[in-house]
Amino acid sequence: MSNGSWFVFDEFVMGSGMMCQRCTQSNLQLPGGVELDGSRLFRDRMYIQYGVIPPARQYKSSTEGRNRHDILVAYVIDNKRYKENDRREINAAMEEINNYTIEHQNRSIADINKLDWPLVKVSYIHYYRIGEAHKKKTSRFNATPIDARSPTYELVETFLGAQLRLLRTMDIQITGPGTGSMYQTFLPDGSVVINVGGLIQLRAEDQNITYTSFMEQYMTSGAPYLKGLYYPINDRPKGIKRQQLVKLIREAAKLIMNGFSMPVNPRDNLAPDGQLFVELCDKDKALCELITGREPGTSFLCYHSWVEELIHERGPWREVIESDGKRKSHCPFNRTLMRELRDKYGIIHHEKSVSQSKTSVSKM
Template sequence: MLVIKGRVFPVLTIVPHTFETKTITPARREFDSYPELEQFVRYSIDPIVLPGVTTHFGFDWMGNIGHSLFDALYPAYVALIRFPPRHVRPFRILATLRECDGCRDEEIVNRFAGVGLLKQYVLNDMSIGNWFVFDELVMGCGLLCQRCTRPNLQLPGGVELDASRLFRDRMYAQHGVIPPLRRPRSSREGRNTHDVLRAYIIENKRFNDMDRKEIKAAIDEVNNYTLTYESQNITNLTKLNWPLINAKILDFGVRPQKKQQSRFNKTITDVRPPTYELTETQYTAQLRLFRTIDIHVTGPGTGQMYQTFLPDGSVNINLGGLQESRREHGNISFTTYMEQYMTSGAPYLKGLYYPINERPNGIKREQVVRLIREAAKMIMDGFSIPVNPIENLATDGKLYIEMCEKDKEFCSLTTDRAEGVPFGCYHFWVDEVIHERGAWRSQRKPDGTIKSDCPFNRTLLYELRKKYDIHHYDTLETKENITNISENV
């Protein structure tokens, strides 16, 4: 920063990286007067000026679309939202990332920004012997990522800044796709009683062969009901037991449908192919499909990240996955929903969850049918928008919020990302806390005391597990030792 002596600035300490706690403070070069500063800039260094707004993020996982979108691009965009109207205008991205030849994520980021993607390793190389000046630079997004846990277990900024919807709408607009229909008050807006709702079950690596068989049976049952009524040409006066639904399995193998070729070739002065802004990409085709989905069904992981792009008044069904407990205690598994904060952070959606105590038994047809029909009935009955974020959480998510309210030290441990705190204490899934796995596991020391990397009030946890009826297998201590555990920790 080039400044004049005597200027008072606030503390400009920044967290630039979403997975680190370290901070940086911009260096300053002071000048005795403005004419001296101007002389230096205009004649001494004569920089290349990068006009407009640039936002910065640091990220290591480019190549994984879920992380690229919500641990890198989303936090940087939320930072921009705090300086309106910059978030609605084209901007440039300066990204600290590794070289990734062929990463399609870069194309998505580039289109989203509008001005382009500037890679910092390129800037560093070009800065040898050259000066560059940014017109406006927005930095600092370290606590806004999707894995940056908040006490309310919401995607940061998703509700209070309407960031989820703004992010969604900009993504559609910058890819040349008309955004989904707005439904500001109710999921029924713009719908007719006998509309056929679209349900897509997204393929997920956490489904096993038996799960897939049950899901296929559920799809057949739902679709056969719809086909029966459509074949009979039932009138709008007919009272249906369930809304009509067309269910399909989707594996993201969506291909562009628009024309891809042109008879015009790139000229020697073209920076990009002449069809760049006119060509539909695979991601664009996915967006076109997603804006039509009424019921989105999948398990944890990348598939859940796409729910943010669903239309207002849609329902997201999280079928959950299984997480193995400690191997020394046999094949005991517990349910993990993982990205439920994405659902609570999108108040234009409604979230439903596979029963937490039933999921370890595998996915069953009747439960999938029940969830899809429940979702369809919610949509057609008309659930209110915005949705209360707490209603969009699973039972273990609600337990975490109550833990945060009643145990402030635990809440600070999991949300502050303070230096010196073990990484696993703030980079975790809720189920790992509730089932005392990984860094939350307690171990008996030789002297009989209990050690844990992330200490917290275990007595409170056991009380809340009982309150929320979350089944748990005590694999370390008997109930008689619970009091001793909490006292020693």
């Protein structure tokens, strides 16, 4: 990976089990994704490595290289977090979008350009099924496993290679959090990622109250050639609804066809809770250092957590009452400031009074 310059890094992180699985940055970006253009460089290198031509570069607008009458390609990525009702609503939303496209796709270019909504074809996919047809096939090439040279002439068909060829065609990716979100880096310039979120598991210690979790927001904010949209944070606990998903898909299509500017401001690619975290980190320096510094002696729980756990005061951020009556959390932070910012960003938080909690700090 190179853009013609040498870089000196203050810290180099390699994954090892749970260590640094969630190395959160103060700006909630994928490190190097924006300032070093690392996300795009990594994307293009992977395409080349697997013998696929990298997506075309767009420099200023998502409209570059497009015609307004083009039919946009959208995919809903399967996710284990979708409930049965969610899947029904997703299918209904796909049917509505696709029926609109079928109804208008044979009109003249002039008529298509006057439609209220751009035309979109939506499909549902499972990443693990992409490339299954090649699983038992032998390579068309005489690959030599011991040859360390770049495989520009010897290519073996793989699942990732097949997935990249599909990702290269996507204009809109609709995904929940988790593994599905990690593929967004490979999308072409000028694409839109819709994160429909998930729900945190109900736990007795959290009073069996769930909340929205978008998790890998840093992947979106760290890819300035993409635009991120999010399911309304306060509505997601009610389940995915057809009307809202249709609205998001149409909003994504309009953004693409009207031309959103690039590079996208990383903060604009965060959900409300992600934007809250960035502002909180800027104002509560002690908290920011606790989470991002990863200094020796710091409790692992204080930096091995998603930002939504902090914002909804879960796990090590939960306020509990000690035996002497003092209120405390395992990981300290300016709770008053955080709650003020939660109101500022309009994030609804449901919780009983801490005085009703029997949890003790010693149990954490």
